Amino acid sequence: xxxxxxxxxxxxxxxxxxxxxxxxxxxxxxxxxxxxxxxxxxxxxxxxxxxxxxxxxxxxxxxxxxxxxxxxxxxxxxxxxxxxxxxxxxxxxxxxxxxxxxxxxxxxxxxxxxxxxxxxxxxxxxxxxxxxxxxxxxxxxxxxxxxxxxxxxxxxxxxxxxxxxxxxxxxxxxxxxxxxxxxxxxxxxxxxxxxxxxxxxxxxxxxxxxxxxxxxxxxxxxxxxxxxxxxxxxxxxxxxxxxxxxxxxxxxxxxxxxxxxxxxxxxxxxxxxxxxxxxxxxxxxxxxxxxxxxxxxxxxxxxxxxxxxxxxxxxxxxxxxxxxxxxxxxxxxxxxxxxxxxxxxxxxxxxxxxxxxxxxxxxxxx
Ligand code: M6R
Numbered sequence: 001x002x003x004x005x006x007x008x009x010x011x012x013x014x015x016x017x018x019x020x021x022x023x024x025x026x027x028x029x030x031x032x033x034x035x036x037x038x039x040x041x042x043x044x045x046x047x048x049x050x051x052x053x054x055x056x057x058x059x060x061x062x063x064x065x066x067x068x069x070x071x072x073x074x075x076x077x078x079x080x081x082x083x084x085x086x087x088x089x090x091x092x093x094x095x096x097x098x099x100x101x102x103x104x105x106x107x108x109x110x111x112x113x114x115x116x117x118x119x120x121x122x123x124x125x126x127x128x129x130x131x132x133x134x135x136x137x138x139x140x141x142x143x144x145x146x147x148x149x150x151x152x153x154x155x156x157x158x159x160x161x162x163x164x165x166x167x168x169x170x171x172x173x174x175x176x177x178x179x180x181x182x183x184x185x186x187x188x189x190x191x192x193x194x195x196x197x198x199x200x201x202x203x204x205x206x207x208x209x210x211x212x213x214x215x216x217x218x219x220x221x222x223x224x225x226x227x228x229x230x231x232x233x234x235x236x237x238x239x240x241x242x243x244x245x246x247x248x249x250x251x252x253x254x255x256x257x258x259x260x261x262x263x264x265x266x267x268x269x270x271x272x273x274x275x276x277x278x279x280x281x282x283x284x285x286x287x288x289x290x291x292x293x294x295x296x297x298x299x300x301x302x303x304x305x306x307x308x309x310x311x312x313x314x315x316x317x318x319x320x321x322x323x324x325x326x327x328x329x330x331x332x333x334x335x336x337x338x339x340x341x342x343x344x345x346x347x348x349x350x351x352x353x354x355x356x357x358x359x360x361x362x363x364x365x366x
Pocket of ligand 1: 058108109110113157363
């Protein structure tokens with residue numbers, strides 16, 4: 001049932017090219033210049049007239065929500081707030097019938113997320129669910145929604161659910177950008193075509209697996225790790241750190257790269273591995289200067305870079321390449337090596353990768 005892989009997590013990491021394709025199959029019609037999503041088409045007015053979009057989720061799904069915040073604001077020019085469902089539901093939030101709430105949940109059963117959507121519905125907001133499990137409670141409670149179609153995710157550490165959530169949310173943002181008229185025909189077309197290349201580029205990113213295993217062996221005994229990224233890749237840094245924490249039990253923190261100098265830089269010495277996402281698009285030069293700051297404090301740098309990068313190669317201790325793509329699509333690629341590094345470190349430390357201690361696949365109690 002693990003399809004020849006040692007663990008479900010590894011199987012699910014490798015399933016991502018297919019899972020992403022399944023997510024956009026029948027929706028992304030690049031040759032017709034069309035994205036078809038019934039849940040959006042039928043409720044277009046709700047989205048276009050919304051004052052703002054509120055995204056609620058927990059854990060990895062919350063990280064997908066953060067990526068979506070960048071995508072929706074950047075592409076569709078709709079204001080977005082991203083909330084932990086557990087905080088949102090208890091802080092007497094201001095919600096009106098002009099709000100659209102998007103709930104993101106792999107399982108569709110997370111108690112806090114479910115409670116958050118019930119609250120939003122009571123206040124008259126329109127609720128859109130992005131779930132993986134068909135017929136789940138959140139899917140049923142939502143006014144409309146879009147499934148991720150990632151297939152069953154068994155490993156407690158979420159992998160393919162994350163990249164397929166980002167895929168669905170990207171399709172939604174593109175559709176709204178087009179409907180709002182903020183996207184030219186040619187830009188829209190460029191995005192649709194580029195999205196179609198993503199499964200192949202994820203495949204390519206997975207080819208770094210052997211290199212990543214070697215890197216994992218170097219850092220497997222670390223007690224702390226930092227993860228840094230900017231812009232679209234800031235949430236990816238958070239997600240990379242969460243993945244390492246939950247399956248290898250190594251303390252890890254994700255930060256926006258520029259925040260490093262407001263505190264975490266004090267932690268950096270020769271024993272601190274720092275994973276930095278430094279893809280060519282999006283504040284590249286600024287990330288390079290962050291890398292220089294880490295280097296001058298003797299931190300160990302593992303950089304995720306765009307294929308062919310030369311500048312970071314000279315500074316970093318290790319570089320892992322991912323193919324080039326549009327900036328807003330980079331999280332779909334930069335996530336892959338971070339999933340693999342966590343996986344290999346956890347295996348080397350003898351941890352129970354698929355069922356880490358103290359964790360459940362779906363958190364149905366608050
Ligand atoms: O099923 P959900 O997406 O609602 O679950 C949310 C979190 O519990 C989940 O993402 C959790 O953080 C994972 N273990 C992360 O790998």
